[in-house]
Amino acid sequence: MLEGDEARANREHPFSRILADAEFHGAPFPYFVANSVLREGDAAELRDFLRSIDRWTLNEGSFFEQYEADLAHQPFPSTCRRLVGVEAIAQVRASLEDAFDCALEDRAKVIAHMMTPGQGIGIHNDDPLDGDETHRFVFYLGDEFADADGGHLLLFNRPHADHIHRVVRPTHNSGFGFAMSSRSFHAVSEIRSGIRFSLVFSFWEAAADKPRLAKEGRPEREFIRVPSTAGADRETARQVAFELFPMRYPVEVTADADGCTFALEPSQSPGVLRDSQLPEQLAATVGASLSERGAYRVLRCFEDDRLYLRTLDHQWALWAWSKWIRRTGWRGPLHLLHLDAHDDLASPPLACTDSPAKFSLPLSGSVLDTADPSTVAQAILRGRIGVGSFIAPLIGGPNRIDILHAVPAEVERHVVAVSRGEEPFTSGLPGMKPRVDRDPLVADDRASTYTIGSVADIATLEVVAPVLLDIDMDFFSNRVGADDPDAQVDEGLQGVLSRIEQVGGCLASNQALQENVAVVTVALSPGFFPSEYWSAALPAVENAIARALHPFASLGTRR
Structure with missing residues (x-):
C-alpha cells in the first residue's frame, strides 16, 4: 500500500x-x-x-x-x-x-x-x-x-x-x-x-449541497426540474428523468411551457416485489427498513488501510473503492475480483469530461470524481448510479484495472481488453455517457482486461497489484431476480452455503491474493438474492473471508 x-x-x-x-x-x-x-x-x-x-x-x-x-x-x-x-x-x-x-x-x-x-x-x-x-x-x-x-x-x-x-x-x-x-x-x-x-x-x-434525511429514515423528498431545453415535450422530459435516475421512480408533479418537475420516489425492482420476506429479513438481519435501503452500508476499517463493506445495494462498492483510493493515494494498477451473476458493466447516466476520473451529473451542476468518495456518495444517495453500472467509471480512469468476473456456471475462461468508449444519452441529452468497450486482447500490458471465468479461476489468479474483492450474493442464488426461470441459479440454502465454502477455499489457496486484498465488498442485493437466506449466508460469507484472508481475520466476530 x-x-x-x-x-x-x-x-x-x-x-x-x-x-x-x-x-x-x-x-x-x-x-x-x-x-x-x-x-x-x-x-x-x-x-x-x-x-x-x-x-x-x-x-x-x-x-x-x-x-x-x-x-x-x-x-x-x-x-x-x-x-x-x-x-x-x-x-x-x-x-x-x-x-x-x-x-x-x-x-x-x-x-x-x-x-x-x-x-x-x-x-x-x-x-x-x-x-x-x-x-x-x-x-x-x-x-x-x-x-x-x-x-x-x-x-x-x-x-x-x-x-x-x-x-x-x-x-x-x-x-x-x-x-x-x-x-x-x-x-x-x-x-x-x-x-x-x-x-x-x-x-x-462547510456549506454543502446534500440530501437531508427525513424523519422516516430516507432522504427528504427530492425533485428534479427538466427544462424545456432538455425535454421538448412532456414525454421526452419523462425519458430524461428516468434515464438520469436509475434508482428512482420519477413522478411528474408540474408541467408548463418552461419544463416539467418530477418528484423522485424510491424505485423497487420486480425482484423486490417478488421477495415476500424482504421487509422482515431487512429488520432481522441488518436492522434496516425498506425506506433505509438506499443509505444502508457498514464499513469496517482494518490495518494498512484495508476496508470491508457490507451493503444492500451493490453500487456502494464504488464508494468503498473511492475511499481506499483517497486514503492511499494509489495510482497504480488494480485487480477487481468480481463474483456476480451479472457483469455490472452497463453505462451509468453520467456525462464524460476531459478528466478520466471525473463525470458531470446532467441537470445538477454536480461532479462525480472517482477519487473523491463524497461525490460518489452523493451521486448514489440521489439515485444517480444503478446496481449494474457502478464499475464503468473506473474503466479508462487513472488506474489500469484487470477484472476477473467469476460467474456461477462453469464456463471456459475468456479474456478481452476493455477500454472506455462513449455513447449518447438515449433521451437525447447533450454529452456522452461512458461505455465499456470490449476488444480482442493484443500484446499491450497497459490495457485493462476483462476475464470471464468460474470459481476455480480464483485459485490460479496471478496477482501483481492490490485486489478489490467484490461479492454480490446473487452469485450464490439469484432466484428472485431472474425473470427467466432458465436463468435462475438456486440450489437451496445448503447449496448456497456449499458455494460459500468453495469460494473461501479458492481464496485461501491463493497466497498472493491473500496478501494483496485491499478492499472487500459484499452486497446482499435485495430483489436478486433471496432474503430468506440472509441470516445464514451473511455470517457464512464473513466467516469464510475471515478464515481465508488473514488481514480480515477479525471479521468473523460480527458486531
Whole structure:
C-alpha cells in the first residue's frame, strides 16, 4: 500500500488512529464506532488529566443531567497539550471528514463531560438549527467498564424506547462519531456506579449541497426540474428523468411551457416485489427498513488501510473503492475480483469530461470524481448510479484495472481488453455517457482486461497489484431476480452455503491474493438474492473471508 508524505505525517499524531479500527454505518443515520482511539499510554494520560479537573459545572435540562468543563478555560499539563491542543483538534476533524465524506470548518469546540451515578440523557437527536454544530466525536475515558455500571450509549431507529438500533458500550479509549440530523436519535442510560468521563469534539460543516434525511429514515423528498431545453415535450422530459435516475421512480408533479418537475420516489425492482420476506429479513438481519435501503452500508476499517463493506445495494462498492483510493493515494494498477451473476458493466447516466476520473451529473451542476468518495456518495444517495453500472467509471480512469468476473456456471475462461468508449444519452441529452468497450486482447500490458471465468479461476489468479474483492450474493442464488426461470441459479440454502465454502477455499489457496486484498465488498442485493437466506449466508460469507484472508481475520466476530 502506498501513501504520500502528508498522510504519513498525519499518522504520527496520537489521534491519527481514530479510524484504524472503526466501523461506519450509514443507517439509521451516519455514525461510526472507534474501538481504540489512542495508544494506551496516551489514553491513560488524558484520563488522569480529566480526573484532575476540580471545576465542573452542572448542566441539566428536561431530559439530561451531566457535569461539563470547557477545556478552553482549563489549565492543563504541557504533556497533555498534544492530546487536546490545536493539532489534536485538526486530526479529529480530518478523521470526521474522512468518515462522513464532508468538509468541516476550522472552528471547533471541545468540552469535557463527567457523569456520576443517577445521571443520564434521554432520547434526543441534536438536529442542528442554523448556526449549530453538525458533527460530533465523543471520546470515552475511564476505568475498566462493566455493563452493570450503566451509562451505555443507545442508538434508535425512531424516537421511541422500543426502537433500539444498537447499544454502544462506552469502554475506555473508544469513541463515537456521528452526523447530527433529524434522524440521529440517541440517549445515555442511567449511570449506576462509577464515573464516566468523555471528551466531546464538535464541528461545523462547510456549506454543502446534500440530501437531508427525513424523519422516516430516507432522504427528504427530492425533485428534479427538466427544462424545456432538455425535454421538448412532456414525454421526452419523462425519458430524461428516468434515464438520469436509475434508482428512482420519477413522478411528474408540474408541467408548463418552461419544463416539467418530477418528484423522485424510491424505485423497487420486480425482484423486490417478488421477495415476500424482504421487509422482515431487512429488520432481522441488518436492522434496516425498506425506506433505509438506499443509505444502508457498514464499513469496517482494518490495518494498512484495508476496508470491508457490507451493503444492500451493490453500487456502494464504488464508494468503498473511492475511499481506499483517497486514503492511499494509489495510482497504480488494480485487480477487481468480481463474483456476480451479472457483469455490472452497463453505462451509468453520467456525462464524460476531459478528466478520466471525473463525470458531470446532467441537470445538477454536480461532479462525480472517482477519487473523491463524497461525490460518489452523493451521486448514489440521489439515485444517480444503478446496481449494474457502478464499475464503468473506473474503466479508462487513472488506474489500469484487470477484472476477473467469476460467474456461477462453469464456463471456459475468456479474456478481452476493455477500454472506455462513449455513447449518447438515449433521451437525447447533450454529452456522452461512458461505455465499456470490449476488444480482442493484443500484446499491450497497459490495457485493462476483462476475464470471464468460474470459481476455480480464483485459485490460479496471478496477482501483481492490490485486489478489490467484490461479492454480490446473487452469485450464490439469484432466484428472485431472474425473470427467466432458465436463468435462475438456486440450489437451496445448503447449496448456497456449499458455494460459500468453495469460494473461501479458492481464496485461501491463493497466497498472493491473500496478501494483496485491499478492499472487500459484499452486497446482499435485495430483489436478486433471496432474503430468506440472509441470516445464514451473511455470517457464512464473513466467516469464510475471515478464515481465508488473514488481514480480515477479525471479521468473523460480527458486531
